[in-house]
Every structure is written in C-alpha cells, then in structure tokens.
Amino acid sequence: MSINADASKSDGDVLLRVDNLVKHFPVQSTSLFSRNKDVVHAVDGVSLEVRRGETLGLVGETGCGKSTLARCIMRLHDITSGRVEFEGRDITRLSTGQMRPFRRDMQMIFQDPYGSLNPRRRVGSIIGDPFSIHGLADGKERKRRVQEVMELVGLNPEHFNRFPAEFSGGQRQRIGVARALALRPKLIVCDEPVSALDVSIQAQIINLLADLQDELGLTYIFIAHDLSVVRHVSDRVAVMYLGKVGELGEVEGVYQHARHPYTNALLSAVPVPDPATASDRHQIILVGDVPSPIAPPSGCRFHPRCPKARDTCVREEPDLVPRLGDPPTHVAACHFPVADGEDLADSKPEIGADKRIVEEGLVGNV
Amino acid sequence: MALLEVTDLTVSFSTPDGTLNAVRGLSFTVDEGQTLGIVGESGSGKSVSTQTIMGLTRGARVGGQALFEGHDLLTMNTHQLQAIRGAQVGMIFQDPLSSLHPYYRVGWQIIEMIRSHDKSTSKAQAKARAIELLRLVGIPQPDRRVSDFPHQFSGGMRQRAMIAMAMALNPKLLIADEPTTALDVTVQAQVLQVMKRLQQEFGTAIIMITHDLGVIADVADDVVVMYAGKAMEHADRNTIFYKHHNPYTEGLLLSLPAYGGERERLLPIAGQPPSLITLPQGCPFRPRCPYAFDKCMEEPPLVEIAGDPEHVSACWLPPDMKKREKMRQQLLDRDKAATAPAAAR
Numbered sequence: 009m010s011i012n013a014d015a016s017k018s019d020g021d022v023l024l025r026v027d028n029l030v031k032h033f034p035v036q037s038t039s040l041f042s043r044n045k046d047v048v049h050a051v052d053g054v055s056l057e058v059r060r061g062e063t064l065g066l067v068g069e070t071g072c073g074k075s076t077l078a079r080c081i082m083r084l085h086d087i088t089s090g091r092v093e094f095e096g097r098d099i100t101r102l103s104t105g106q107m108r109p110f111r112r113d114m115q116m117i118f119q120d121p122y123g124s125l126n127p128r129r130r131v132g133s134i135i136g137d138p139f140s141i142h143g144l145a146d147g148k149e150r151k152r153r154v155q156e157v158m159e160l161v162g163l164n165p166e167h168f169n170r171f172p173a174e175f176s177g178g179q180r181q182r183i184g185v186a187r188a189l190a191l192r193p194k195l196i197v198c199d200e201p202v203s204a205l206d207v208s209i210q211a212q213i214i215n216l217l218a219d220l221q222d223e224l225g226l227t228y229i230f231i232a233h234d235l236s237v238v239r240h241v242s243d244r245v246a247v248m249y250l251g252k253v254g255e256l257g258e259v260e261g262v263y264q265h266a267r268h269p270y271t272n273a274l275l276s277a278v279p280v281p282d283p284a285t286a287s288d289r290h291q292i293i294l295v296g297d298v299p300s301p302i303a304p305p306s307g308c309r310f311h312p313r314c315p316k317a318r319d320t321c322v323r324e325e326p327d328l329v330p331r332l333g334d335p336p337t338h339v340a341a342c343h344f345p346v347a348d349g350e351d352l353a354d355s356k357p358e359i360g361a362d363k364r365i366v367e368e369g370l371v372g373n374v
Numbered sequence: 375m376a377l378l379e380v381t382d383l384t385v386s387f388s389t390p391d392g393t394l395n396a397v398r399g400l401s402f403t404v405d406e407g408q409t410l411g412i413v414g415e416s417g418s419g420k421s422v423s424t425q426t427i428m429g430l431t432r433g434a435r436v437g438g439q440a441l442f443e444g445h446d447l448l449t450m451n452t453h454q455l456q457a458i459r460g461a462q463v464g465m466i467f468q469d470p471l472s473s474l475h476p477y478y479r480v481g482w483q484i485i486e487m488i489r490s491h492d493k494s495t496s497k498a499q500a501k502a503r504a505i506e507l508l509r510l511v512g513i514p515q516p517d518r519r520v521s522d523f524p525h526q527f528s529g530g531m532r533q534r535a536m537i538a539m540a541m542a543l544n545p546k547l548l549i550a551d552e553p554t555t556a557l558d559v560t561v562q563a564q565v566l567q568v569m570k571r572l573q574q575e576f577g578t579a580i581i582m583i584t585h586d587l588g589v590i591a592d593v594a595d596d597v598v599v600m601y602a603g604k605a606m607e608h609a610d611r612n613t614i615f616y617k618h619h620n621p622y623t624e625g626l627l628l629s630l631p632a633y634g635g636e637r638e639r640l641l642p643i644a645g646q647p648p649s650l651i652t653l654p655q656g657c658p659f660r661p662r663c664p665y666a667f668d669k670c671m672e673e674p675p676l677v678e679i680a681g682d683p684e685h686v687s688a689c690w691l692p693p694d695m696k697k698r699e700k701m702r703q704q705l706l707d708r709d710k711a712a713t714a715p716a717a718a719r
Contacts, residue, residue, distance in 0.1 A: 069558040069559075069560060069561075070529070070558050176646045176647075177416075178646065179646075206415035206416055206585060206647075207415070207585065207587070207626060207629050207630060208415065208625060208626065208629045208642055208643035209415075209642070209646070210629070210642075211629035211630075211631075211640035211641065211642030211643075212642040212644075214631070214640055215639055215640055215642060218639070233558060233559065235559070236630070236631040237631050239631065240631035240640070273560060274559060274560060276563075277559040277560045277562065277563040278559050278588065279559075279562070279563075279566075279586060279588025279589050279591065279592050280588055280591060280592075281587040281588045281590070281591050281615070281627065281630055282591055282615060283591045283611050283612055283615050283616075285591075286588075286591045286592045291563060291567075293560075293563050293564055293567055294560050294563075294564070296514070297528040297530055297531070297561070298528075
C-alpha cells in the first residue's frame with residue numbers, strides 16, 4: 009500500500025514462509041471402547057509466502073481452516089506436520105520459551121472486541137501487558153509508551169484508566185490494535201478484525217490499519233469472510249476451501265480472472281450494494297454445504313459442489329499451478345479452470361449424482 | 375389498504391441510567407407481496423420496532439399504532455396476538471440455533487407449530503405438511519431429515535428449517551430479522567433465493583431487517599434507513615441507492631469498500647452512534663454529520679423530497695436535489711476554510 013513498502017517488496021524478501029503445513033485435530037470418540045482415530049483435517053497441506061510490507065488476504069467459508077492456519081502460524085496450535093519459517097528461521101518446533109522473542113515480532117488482532125479484552129482490567133494495563141511480559145518497560149516509562157500507542161491508534165490517552173466496558177465496539181477494536189502494536193511487531197495476523205463492527209465503524213478501522221501499515225511498514229495477514237473488504241485491503245489473496253488453498257494470486261488477478269469455480273461462486277454470492285448490478289448479474293448458487301473435514305472428498309475437495317465437476321476431479325487432486333496462461337504469481341488448483349467470460353451458471357457437472365454425495369444429504373435442488 | 379400500517383411507533387425502556395428511547399416515532403407501511411427493507415446500524419431500533427409490533431418486548435412503554443389488516447396489534451391481548459403470531463405473521467431471527475429447541479426434532483417443532491394454531495389437523499397430516507415444507511425450502515431427503523435434531527443440521531439448513539416453520543401456515547407477512555447475518559455468503563445466497571422464490575409463489579409480504587446494504591439492494595422494494603430510533607430516509611430501493619437525500623444514507627453507502635471500483639481510502643462516518651438515553655439536541659446525526667449547520671440544533675421532520683411523495687428524508691438540507699447539492703458544497707467549503715483538514719481516522 010505504501011511507497012516504501014512497494015520498494016521493499018522484491019520477491020526475495022519473504023517475511024514468513026509456510027511449507028506444506030498440516031494441522032489435524034483428533035475427534036473424541038463417542039464410544040468408550042472404540043479405537044476410533046478420526047481426525048478433523050483442519051489445514052491439509054498449505055504452502056504460502058508472505059512478503060515484507062504486503063497484506064495477504066485469506067478468505068473462505070466457515071470451517072475452511074483459515075483461522076486454524078493463522079493460529080498455527082502464530083504457534084498458538086501445535087503443528088501436525090510441515091514447516092513455518094519467520095525471517096528465514098524455522099519456528100515449527102520451538103518451545104514456548106524459545107518462541108517468546110519471536111512473539112515480539114508477530115502479533116494478532118482478534119475478531120471479537122468484547123471477548124478479547126478482560127472486562128475487569130483497565131485499558132492501560134491491557135495495552136501495557138506486552139511491555140511487562142517482555143520486561144521492556146515499567147512504571148512511568150510503561151505508561152508513557154502505552155499512551156503513545158493509544159494516541160497512534162486514535163484513542164484518547166487520557167482514557168488510560170478506563171475499563172473496556174466504557175468503550176464502544178469500534179474503540180475496543182482500537183484497543184486490540186494498540187495491544188498488538190505495542191511492541192512494534194513486523195507481522196500482524198488480523199483474524200476477522202472488522203466482522204463484528206458496523207459498516208461506518210468498520211471503515212474507520214480499515215483506514216487505521218492502512219495508515220499504520222504505511223507509517224510503520226507492517227505486514228498483515230488479513231482474514232475475513234467479507235470479500236469486498238479483503239479486496240480493498242489486500243495485495244495478494246488466498247482462497248481456502250476445506251483446509252487447502254484453492255487459488256492464490258495478486259488481488260486483482262484473482263478477483264477479475266478467477267480460475268477456480270469455487271472462487272467464482274464465492275465472488276458471485278457476495279451481495280452487491282448496487283441494485284442495477286444486483287438484478288443484472290448471473291449468480292452461481294452452490295448446492296449443499298461444505299462437506300465434513302473429517303472425511304474430505306477424494307480428488308479435488310470441491311468436486312461434490314462444483315458445477316464443472318468431471319470424473320478426473322473425483323480421482324485426481326489438482327496441483328496449485330498457473331492456469332490458462334496466467335502469470336506465475338496467480339495459481340489455482342483446478343483441472344478445468346474457468347476461462348474469462350465463461351458463465352458458470354450454465355455449467356452442468358458430468359459426474360453421476362451418486363458420486364456427488366460424499367456426505368449424506370448434500371445434494372439439494374436449490 | 376396496506377397489509378401492515380405502522381404509525382408513529384414509540385418504544386422506550388426504563389433503565390437504571392434513565393429512560394432509553396429505542397424507537398422514536400417510526401411510521402411505515404407494507405403491502406401484500408412487497409418487501410420492505412429496514413437498514414441501520416446496531417442500536418438504531420430496527421429490531422425493537424418489529425418485535426414490539428409482535429408483542430415481544432416485555433416491559434417496554436409503547437405508543438403509536440400498528441394496524442395489521444385494520445386491527446391494531448398494539449392494543450391486542452396475548453390471546454389475540456397468539457392467533458396472529460405464527461399464523462398470519464411468521465418470524466425468522468438471526469441465530470437459527472437458538473431459535474430452534476435443541477431437545478426436539480425439527481419435524482416435531484414444525485408439527486407443533488401447525489397444530490397449535492389448527493387443532494383439527496391430524497398429526498399425520500401435519501407431518502406430511504412438515505415434509506412438504508422442508509422440501510420447499512430445499513432440504514435434501516426431507517422425509518428422513520424431518521426426524522433429525524437441530525444439531526444435525528448445518529447453519530444454512532437450520533435457517534431454512536426456520537423459514538419452513540415461519541411459512542408453515544402461509545402467513546401474509548414474514549418478518550426476517552437479520553436472517554442471513556450468521557451465514558456464509560454462499561449459504562446466504564441460497565437462503566435469499568429460497569425467500570424470493572417463496573414470495574413469488576405465495577405472495578407473502580416480507581420485512582427484511584438487516585445492516586447489509588448488499589442484501590437490501592438484492593431483495594428490497596422499499597427501504598427505511600433508521601438511525602437512533604428514527605427513520606432518516608424512506609424511499610424505494612433505487613432512490614435510496616442513487617438519489618438519496620439524507621447525509622446518513624450517504625455516509626452508510628460511502629463507507630462501504632467500493633465493489634468493482636477502486637478507492638484508495640474508505641470514507642467512514644466520523645464518531646460513534648449516540649447513546650439512546652442522552653440523545654444529542656436536534657438531529658441525532660448532527661454530531662457525526664459533515665454538513666451540520668445551526669438549523670440542525672432543531673430536530674428535522676420527515677419531509678417530501680424533490681416532489682416525490684414516496685421519498686421522505688429527515689434533514690434540513692433543501693428538499694430540492696439541485697439546491698441540496700449547492701448547499702452541501704457550500705457547507706463543505708465552509709469546513710475547508712474554517713479548519714485545516716484534520717487527519718481523522
């Protein structure tokens with residue numbers, strides 16, 4: 009977004025690299041004696057890079073693994089397999105103590121501005137936590153630095169002694185931003201930072217995040233389910249479906265030349281605040297729901313809902329590579345990518361209905 | 375005659391901090407087969423107003439009139455209201471999990487709904503109707519799913535089951551309070567499609583309450599924009615989106631990330647919505663309005679805009695759109711001259 013960020017955005021300057029990351033959660037077996045070893049495949053082999061100074065958007069439906077991925081990157085979950093590198097150093101297997109110095113450089117902003125702040129503690133002490141945890145400042149010095157960061161995010165520094173309940177939702181989210189910013193991290197993972205806010209307040213927070221990125225050269229991973237927000241803030245975007253990345257690329261490339269039918273469906277489902285467009289466009293309405301991540305479908309995981317599904321899709325998993333002459337920066341995992349101008353609403357899947365039922369009751373006529 | 379005619383509705387609650395004025399004189403009408411969108415931010419009174427009409431706000435002080443087919447809902451006793459709720463007016467709420475009882479099968483809940491209004495329906499008939507309804511809203515294998523518990527349904531299916539229940543007795547009016555807010559966009563598209571199809575088939579009138587202007591653009595015929603318990607602007611959909619008069623409507627639309635077009639910065643509305651206990655003097659939007667001037671210390675009435683009787687706006691800017699634009703520019707220039715542009719975030 010910023011001029012200096014652009015200059016430093018050479019390909020070699022990778023801040024974070026995620027390599028084939030897998031996170032499985034064991035499912036509690038229902039019977040006492042069963043040796044049920046089911047796992048939820050929350051993240052199933054995700055590789056991506058985040059470059060210094062950029063914003064990487066992460067989109068997908070509920071349960072696609074976007075938050076789990078973010079938490080694995082932050083090492084809030086243990087990683088089943090794969091690798092996470094921060095500034096070239098492998099942090100996959102570090103202990104809590106070994107992780108601590110890295111936490112100064114990577115911080116997180118959470119979705120719920122109500123749940124993420126302790127209601128019984130004063131704002132100054134909440135924002136001051138990072139300083140005391142890392143032993144960086146205390147007493148007057150800590151107060152000074154807390155007030156400095158409060159001012160930076162547009163909070164009144166005199167409200168240092170107030171409780172979270174005395175702030176509105178938007179101001180609370182600013183407190184969350186201030187806490188994440190306190191130690192001047194390099195990477196901030198924003199997990200749905202504006203989803204709980206009203207539109208007028210949402211715009212305030214998005215502008216704040218953009219300004220801070222320009223001022224401090226921050227790198228963001230921005231998770232949201234609102235595709236128009238992601239388009240606005242991101243340089244690159246990754247679309248996730250059932251624990252895998254379906255499409256990844258520069259934001260305009262992905263939004264204007266979406267190759268994966270899922271990306272197309274997702275984009276066409278977004279309600280457009282413009283009556284003329286809303287009545288003209290051809291919406292692709294997906295059938296059914298996201299299948300269970302305990303037993304994900306074979307081949308391409310999207311095949312049971314895909315309007316272009318064929319037998320190949322059931323058998324073979326597609327690679328995440330450039331399709332239809334796209335630049336190498338724009339990759340999609342689809343055997344039959346969508347060409348520009350193709351109307352998916354007219355497509356019919358060429359596989360039998362029996363194959364489309366991965367989970368009972370998936371095929372609907374809506 | 376309109377199906378529902380609400381006139382000067384007021385709702386207030388006593389709280390330890392003082393009287394909270396949730397709705398302050400709201401009027402609207404809904405015709406058969408029409409969709410009225412009510413849009414506003416949290417605390418604007420959009421949900422409270424419809425809940426009050428249905429007699430669901432206990433302990434509230436209520437004023438005004440809400441005529442449903444000529445009968446005032448606000449003066450009815452519980453018994454009379456019960457005959458209307460569900461049978462004549464269906465309701466769908468935001469959170470489909472907490473609106474379905476977790477201990478009872480989905481089908482049972484629909485059957486109960488049908489039989490509590492019409493005792494003459496046999497259980498078997500009611501069950502057949504429940505299955506038909508589930509099929510109608512696109513639940514696969516409805517004959518088997520009818521005996522599932524709510525937790526066996528996904529979020530989208532639960533919301534569709536709620537729609538099935540609300541439609542069970544062919545109501546004339548469906549009140550949908552943020553029906554798709556908790557759902558993913560793909561599922562939201564499915565649910566909105568079901569609602570539109572049912573409306574076409576049965577001619578049901580819908581009140582769609584939402585904060586999402588995208589949903590409004592998709593489904594509403596008429597739109598009420600609410601702020602601090604009042605209608606700020608009321609017009610048909612295209613007027614609201616393309617020829618709005620009220621600065622609040624303008625602010626809401628401008629703060630959206632432009633879809634398709636590119637804008638470097640978003641234009642948020644400055645400040646916060648007011649407290650409903652201590653409202654600002656005059657126009658409630660005055661403290662956040664970029665065009666506020668002396669006249670705004672008086673509360674503006676809803677006036678007809680540009681000679682269109684269907685378009686009303688509560689704002690002191692001239693009702694003539696050309697004059698409004700001229701005055702708006704003058705007020706903006708005034709700000710530029712008076713203060714150096716503050717870097718408002």
